[in-house]
Amino acid sequence: MGQIQLNQVTKSFGDVQVIPPLDLTIEDGEFCVFVGPSGCGKSTLLRLIAGLEDVSSGHIAINGKDATMTPPAKRGLAMVFQSYALYPHMTVRKNIAFPMKMAGMSEDEQKRRIDAAATALNLTDYLDRKPGQLSGGQRQRVAIGRSIVREPDAFLFDEPLSNLDAALRVGMRLEISELHERLQTTMIYVTHDQVEAMTMADKIVVLRSGYIEQVGSPLDLYHAPRNKFVAGFIGSPKMNLIEGPEAAKHEAHTIGIRPEHIDVSKTEGTWKGVVGVAEHLGSDTFIHVHDTGLADMITVRIIGDIEAKHGDTVYLTPQLDQMHRFDDKGLRIA
Numbered sequence: 096m097g098q099i100q101l102n103q104v105t106k107s108f109g110d111v112q113v114i115p116p117l118d119l120t121i122e123d124g125e126f127c128v129f130v131g132p133s134g135c136g137k138s139t140l141l142r143l144i145a146g147l148e149d150v151s152s153g154h155i156a157i158n159g160k161d162a163t164m165t166p167p168a169k170r171g172l173a174m175v176f177q178s179y180a181l182y183p184h185m186t187v188r189k190n191i192a193f194p195m196k197m198a199g200m201s202e203d204e205q206k207r208r209i210d211a212a213a214t215a216l217n218l219t220d221y222l223d224r225k226p227g228q229l230s231g232g233q234r235q236r237v238a239i240g241r242s243i244v245r246e247p248d249a250f251l252f253d254e255p256l257s258n259l260d261a262a263l264r265v266g267m268r269l270e271i272s273e274l275h276e277r278l279q280t281t282m283i284y285v286t287h288d289q290v291e292a293m294t295m296a297d298k299i300v301v302l303r304s305g306y307i308e309q310v311g312s313p314l315d316l317y318h319a320p321r322n323k324f325v326a327g328f329i330g331s332p333k334m335n336l337i338e339g340p341e342a343a344k345h346e347a348h349t350i351g352i353r354p355e356h357i358d359v360s361k362t363e364g365t366w367k368g369v370v371g372v373a374e375h376l377g378s379d380t381f382i383h384v385h386d387t388g389l390a391d392m393i394t395v396r397i398i399g400d401i402e403a404k405h406g407d408t409v410y411l412t413p414q415l416d417q418m419h420r421f422d423d424k425g426l427r428i429a
């Protein structure tokens with residue numbers, strides 16, 4: 096069981112309110128990702144749930160019971176941090192066993208849990224090594240192992256992969272998703288990486304300045320962002336936002352069109368422009384188009400490789416059924 100409910104929760108540091116009244120329910124077994132720019136309150140919110148910070152007002156319930164005043168160790172939650180502080184002089188086995196030993200658990204039960212965690216995390220072959228003999232990804236797995244053995248109701252991750260290089264991040268991202276599939280335990284995962292959010296989450300919570308801008312599944316947010324902020328935050332490369340006469344034609348203050356929803360031609364199309372930079376990734380090509388009169392730059396994403404170089408004239412045609420419309424307050428027009 097791991098349902099977590101926040102009811103009118105606020106947090107202030109001194110006179111500064113970083114979390115205005117916030118309501119949120121995370122369902123049992125859900126993989127919930129908090130995403131948003133630096134300083135928006137993601138870690139604060141996670142620490143409030145963990146009990147590492149006291150709420151300024153409001154209530155937090157875990158599995159339907161008020162836990163607002165419950166000390167962190169009694170909440171049944173396990174937190175995994177970005178900096179995984181392992182004991183360097185202890186083996187992996189001892190590092191993982193440490194919290195159980197402190198809790199006075201029997202040797203048999205400790206062994207059962209270590210073996211289960213090691214299997215879940217592919218650490219069986221490394222149990223007798225010391226952290227210094229492990230890669231960054233393996234160390235992060237040990238840190239996760241140490242939280243798994245507590246058999247928590249929910250895992251709380253605060254940017255656990257941000258110290259890893261790009262390739263390892265992708266690998267660990269998959270491993271954490273697989274771990275969630277296997278354990279079916281509630282996970283709350285903080286990141287500012289929208290690709291992590293999109294690929295891992297059942298539910299994404301987009302935060303800005305402590306406010307929830309939108310809550311939804313990755314594809315809800317992709318297809319129907321509630322406002323321009325979410326539209327710009329979810330999706331990579333970013334959605335193109337266009338104002339002025341072109342938007343007015345579509346009865347909007349701003350129209351949004353994702354790079355993957357614009358067709359490119361050398362000979363004809365709705366908008367004419369000049370290629371600035373073309374990024375050839377092999378699998379895709381991103382073309383940044385200038386001089387369209389629409390916005391400083393329009394980014395187009397084409398599957399595969401196409402010939403396009405600096406200075407080429409191109410014609411762009413937006414896929415109208417994929418166009419987003421926003422009003423003068425930046426809110427989505429249905």
Ligand SMILES: Nc1ncnc2c1ncn2[C@@H]1O[C@H](COP(=O)(O)OP(=O)(O)OP(=O)(O)O)[C@@H](O)[C@H]1O
Pocket residue numbers: 108113131132133134135136137138139140287
């Ligand atoms: N102990 C504290 N005292 C005062 N202000 C704090 C404290 N902790 C956080 N803040 C402020 O609260 C706001 C939210 O911080 P928080 O760490 O939750 O952001 P974040 O979304 O996790 O950012 P990042 O992506 O950079 O980790 C920031 O403006 C931060 O400066």
Ligand SMILES: [Mg+2]
Pocket residue numbers: 137138139
């Ligand atoms: Mg943070």
